[in-house]
Amino acid sequence: MTEARSYRVGTIEDLPPGSIRVVPIGRRDVVVFNLNGEFHALADYCPHMGAPLHLGELTGMTISTGAYTYQWVREGEILRCPWHAWEFDIAAGRSVTAPVRRIRKYPVRVEDGYVIVELTPIGTRSPDDA
Numbered sequence: 423m424t425e426a427r428s429y430r431v432g433t434i435e436d437l438p439p440g441s442i443r444v445v446p447i448g449r450r451d452v453v454v455f456n457l458n459g460e461f462h463a464l465a466d467y468c469p470h471m472g473a474p475l476h477l478g479e480l481t482g483m484t485i486s487t488g489a490y491t492y493q494w495v496r497e498g499e500i501l502r503c504p505w506h507a508w509e510f511d512i513a514a515g516r517s518v519t520a521p522v523r524r525i526r527k528y529p530v531r532v533e534d535g536y537v538i539v540e541l542t543p544i545g546t547r548s549p550d551d552a
């Protein structure tokens with residue numbers, strides 16, 4: 423089994439809530455999000471046609487709360503792809519409308535004030551791959 427490697431991608435001050443940062447690590451670009459103090463890291467590659475997701479827009483989503491009633495929820499937790507507007511749940515790394523369409527997600531942790539992303543070597547599976 424191949425070991426994951428840890429990469430510092432910035433300090434927690436560099437990534438305030440609501441921020442998006444693209445970080446080149448080796449041959450990959452990783453997008454790091456701070457959603458209300460919780461960090462997430464995704465591949466910078468839309469599973470539809472490969473758009474750079476760091477150029478997407480943070481938004482929310484509408485849910486039905488009953489017959490003819492709707493509610494806007496999760497503001498800032500949904501990423502809209504810049505090319506064709508597919509929307510992704512950042513925390514889950516999945517499309518909102520077609521959850522089988524996934525973005526590769528990487529483990530993130532905070533240690534000594536640094537945001538650290540773990541990557542497995544290309545060609546191996548990450549712990550988040552199902």
Ligand code: FES
Binds near residue numbers: 468469473505508
């Ligand atoms: S490339 Fe992202 S929705 Fe088409």
